[in-house]
Amino acid sequence: MASPLAAQEPEWLHAAALNGTPKYGPDVTHFDYVNPDAPKTGVVRMAARGGFDSFNFLPPKGHAAPGIFNIYENLMEPSLDEDDISAQYGVLADAVRFPDDYSWVEYRLNPNAKWHDGKPVTVEDVIWSFEKAIELDPQRKFYYKNVTETEVVDGNVVRFSFDTANNRELPKIMGQLFVLPKHWWEGMNAKGEKRDISKSTLEPPLGSGQYRIKDFSANRQVIYERVDDYWGKDLPIRIGTGNFEEIRYISFLDDAVQFEGFKGDQYDYHTERSSSQWAKRYDFPAIKDGRIVKEIFPDRSTGVMQGYFLNLRREKFQNPDVRRALNYAYDFETTNEIISANLLKRVNSYYSGTDLASSGLPQGKELEILEEVRDQVPPQVFTEEFKNPVGGSPKNVRANLREAVKLLRGAGYKLEGRKMIDPATGEQLSIEFLYRDKASERSLLPYSKNLESIGIKAILRLVDTSQFINRVRSRDFDATTLAIGQSLSPGNEQREYWGSEAADNASSANYGGIKNPAIDHLIEKVIFAEDRETLVAATHALDRVLLWNHYVVPQFYVDETRTARWDRFSHPENMPEYSTGFPTIWWYDEAKAAKTEALK
CATH class of the missing domain: 3.40.190.10 (Periplasmic binding protein-like II)
Known part of the structure; x- marks a missing residue:
């Protein structure tokens, strides 16, 4: 008979979902959306932008080769056809288990998993990959910050222990870990030199996936x-x-x-x-x-916030009225009609295109959550539905520009002649727009014209891809077009996007430098939501507060x-x-x- 302790052990699962039960059971042979008899032949050619100079994706430097993840695998992967897109199925791991309070997770490795050199994938590979990820990449270190310990259990099982309980997403996050071969990276290359995973390399690395690198020409082409x-x-x-x-x-x-x-x-x-x-x-x-x-x-499958991200580290963007004025100067409707044949939709949420986007006025569970931060958020959060200014006609555009001037004056600026002047410095308000694709000028030029009509000097700065990446990473920009994609199950990554701690992390996705305790609180409500209903309500609340702080000039999506x-x-x-x-x-x-x- 099983001992009481053994009886309390969580069961091993072939798959796990954040909400509900995975669609596919343990006996399924293939997923519904594939052709199991598809021929295995032919070549497909894909396009990539900007070249590459490394096959090492781990350190946040250089430009990793496109498609490099074709050679690697995760512990588990999601399917492509489930409402619960967080559902994961075994790849390098054939089973997963975790306790009711989600304070740890264990993955059992598939005994058949092998590297391309025939050696088995081991628990030591998993732990080493995790340790190198948090050592070399500040973004991953932040993402995995709740992991307190990794350990080998029974030879082929790895356990990740967490410093918090009831974070339902943490076990799934660990399943997303890309596993690299420790023995290869700690070995010697063909020249007898010791490899160094902290540096860029154009030596084709060893993987365990469906593909391996066949040939390449740096910055031009890579063949798998x-x-x-x-x-x-x-x-x-x-x-x-x-x-x-x-x-x-x-x-x-x-x-x-x-x-x-x-x-x-x-x-x-x-x-x-x-x-x-x-x-x-x-x-x-x-x-x-x-x-x-x-x-x-x-x-x-995704929501998005695409817009002109404003660098809040610049003093001129500290005042929310200044940021709001910039939205009034953006005429989406005319740009959409003239440039895009009315095929675009205006971004009206940080989760545009999903049921996670807020609308109307807060009520029910969302209102209860917002009450916890009432004294820390703009009052409009409770009284007005967020709506972007509407342009599209000379009358609307003139009214919007007048409102922009009014907001700027309320923020302390003065319109002297044709210049919007900061009385404290005597300097004209100027904004440099950083971009890397000349096609961006189709929407930037009319926007800059509107800004100049209210006295703001707009500087358009076209740079190559490497300069763009470096300047965004070093936060050396005023404003630039960026997009943050969102899954249908937001969670721990929200700290990376909007959290105060991430604002000072040069490798984070908090590009604007948002530091707001109310937003930090709402992010935690999203992360620790106990069910889908609470998750949606908390995300609506977070969305609403982000919108009413005017951190971004929303653009468009499809x-x-x-x-x-x-x-x-x-x-x-x-x-x-x-x-x-x-x-x-x-x-x-x-x-x-x-x-x-x-x-x-």
Whole structure:
């Protein structure tokens, strides 16, 4: 008979979900959205931006090669077709367990898991990967800050212990860990030199995934080849995936060059992020004769805040009225009509496009949560629904600009002649907009014209990708367009995006430098929500307070994925609800490819 202590041990699970039960049981052979009989052949060419100079993604320096995660694996991975997108299934780990208070989690490694050199993936690899992640990457150190101990249990089980209880997301977070081979990174390269994981390298690293690096040209192209004896090919989460012999990533300098490369058949699959281009530039011969197929997929998997992020570390952005004035100067409606054929939607939430976006006035559980910070948030949180100013007509634009001037005057500025002057310094209010894609000027130029009409000097600063990344990392900017994607199950990452502690972390995603105790409190309410209803209410509350502090000038988003591809590929009939699945579950279709080539 089992002892009382053993009876209290949590059971091993083949999968785990944050809310409810995983869709797929332990006996499933493959997931519903794949073709288990997909042919394993052909090449797919993908585009990348800005080049690369390293195959080491861990230290936050250099530019890691596109597609590098094709060679690695997590302990567990999510499926692509569940409402609970946090549901995870075994890859390197074949089982997971945790107690009712979520104070620790254990992962049991799959005994078949192997590196490409044939050596087994071990618990020591997992622990070493975790330790190097928090040692070398401040962002990961912050993300994993609740982990107090890692230990080996029974040889093939790793345990992560936490400094807090009832954080339901922490066990799932640890399953996302990318595992690297300790023996390879601590060994010698072909020159007899000891490898150093803290440095960039162009030596192709060892992995355990479906693909490995076949060939590359730094800053130009990297080719991944399928591993024929891949250890995990029969895992339920892998059946029907990894169908290409090769995946090639080709680097381009900017969007304009990249699109011309697509038209010239230099790569196969293009995701169109420009609504203007989608509306106006797909009229070339390969579209007309059917060699290129356009297809739109609904995007229900993520929310987003895209906007002009303001650097709150600059004194001129400390006053919320100044920040709000900048929103009044942004005429989204005219820009959308003239530039984007009215295909864009205005961002009105930090979780735009999802049920996590706040609306109306707070009530019920959301109101109860907000009452806890009532004296720390703008009063409008309780009395007004947040709405962006509406432009689109000369009358509306003039009214909005007058309101912007009023707000700036209330913040202490004076309009002298055609300049908005800070009386304390005698200097004109100026804003430098940092950007790396010349196409951004289509919306930046009309915005800067509006700003200049109310006396603000707008400076447009175009830089290359590496300069842009370095300046954003070092917080050397006034304003820049950024986007923060959101999952349907927000949690610990919210500290990284908006938390006070992350504001001083140079590698964090708190680009604006938000430091607000009310927001910190609401983030914790999101993280420790005990059920979906509370999670949604807490996220609504957080969203509302972020919006009414005017940290960002909201831009636009689309709730669909617009794609174009050379007609050489097929996808399953039953596509996953939350992803295009390209190229993971697609395959090379020889009949289509032959027809497309014949049309040339």
